[in-house]
Amino acid sequence: GNSVTQMEGPVTLSEEAFLTINCTYTATGYPSLFWYVQYPGEGLQLLLKATKADDKGSNKGFEATYRKETTSFHLEKGSVQVSDSAVYFCALVGSMNRDDKIIFGKGTRLHILP
Amino acid sequence: DTGVSQDPRHKITKRGQNVTFRCDPISEHNRLYWYRQTLGQGPEFLTYFQNEAQLEKSRLLSDRFSAERPKGSFSTLEIQRTEQGDSAMYLCASSFRGSKAGELFFGEGSRLTVL
Numbered sequence: 301g302n303s304v305t306q307m308e309g310p311v312t313l314s315e316e317a318f319l320t321i322n323c324t325y326t327a328t329g330y331p332s333l334f335w336y337v338q339y340p341g342e343g344l345q346l347l348l349k350a351t352k353a354d355d356k357g358s359n360k361g362f363e364a365t366y367r368k369e370t371t372s373f374h375l376e377k378g379s380v381q382v383s384d385s386a387v388y389f390c391a392l393v394g395s396m397n398r399d400d401k402i403i404f405g406k407g408t409r410l411h412i413l414p
Numbered sequence: 415d416t417g418v419s420q421d422p423r424h425k426i427t428k429r430g431q432n433v434t435f436r437c438d439p440i441s442e443h444n445r446l447y448w449y450r451q452t453l454g455q456g457p458e459f460l461t462y463f464q465n466e467a468q469l470e471k472s473r474l475l476s477d478r479f480s481a482e483r484p485k486g487s488f489s490t491l492e493i494q495r496t497e498q499g500d501s502a503m504y505l506c507a508s509s510f511r512g513s514k515a516g517e518l519f520f521g522e523g524s525r526l527t528v529l
Contacts, residue, residue, distance in 0.1 A: 332516050343418075343520040344457070344505070351513075389456050393516035401470060402447070402516050404456035 302327040306390045306405035313380055314413050321375040321408045323364075323390035331392040333357075333366055333373040336404070338387045347375075347388070382412045418521035420506050426527045427496055435491045435524045439508030446489050447518065448481055449505040457505055463489060464511060496528045 307322040325331065335347040335357070348357035350366035350373065357364050362377045373390060387407045394400040419438045427433050439446050444465050449457035460479065461471040465486035478496075483489040493500055503525050507518040 334516055336518075343522045344507075344518070345520065346517055349516065391516070400515070401459045401462055402518060403459065404449075406454070406456045 302394050302403050304390050304405035309409040312411040316379045319377040319380045323373045325392050331394050334391040336389040380412050385412045420521040420524045424525045432494045437489045437506030443508035445509045447507045451503045498528045501528045
């Protein structure tokens with residue numbers, strides 16, 4: 301079945317550092333890929349998405365590129381801020397049948413130090 | 415529309431009791447999902463609906479769990495004979511289907527504590 305694996309946290313960085321959170325997936329066909337974020341005390345919200353190979357999703361300075369050859373969708377940001385401290389979840393929905401559930405990774409907690 | 419709302423936000427119950435959670439999705443959305451989240455884990459799929467039809471239920475879900483979405487609007491998740499292992503945050507989300515599938519709007523969750 302479909303699955304998502306993301307790097308374990310917590311990840312601790314200083315403000316303005318470069319961020320990478322790794323995500324790899326297993327799926328048949330061409331899934332759509334997502335990053336969700338959960339800020340402290342808030343519900344999950346969609347950060348960005350990519351629906352086909354080589355697509356780049358971007359939002360709030362974050363980017364992720366859909367790499368089919370490496371089955372990856374790594375999240376990157378060039379200069380993190382304290383306000384980026386949150387838990388980040390990689391997710392996918394299968395493409396073989398759009399009537400499919402969304403599968404989430406376990407999440408990566410990010411701490412940004414001022 | 416104010417988004418997805420869940421009720422109650424917190425529920426403390428004794429083992430063996432039944433609990434019910436309610437979710438009101440965004441009104442235009444035809445899909446509704448239930449997930450469970452425990453500390454340090456990602457959302458675990460429980461079940462989801464397309465309008466009033468329940469399309470899939472997780473094989474990991476015991477028969478003590480049941481969900482409904484009458485008339486394709488709000489949904490309820492009932493847990494019968496609760497166990498301590500049921501303690502978790504229960505998340506509801508809604509979305510459109512088709513090309514927007516996967517773009518979920520989550521509620522703030524209902525936290526269950528089973529004593």
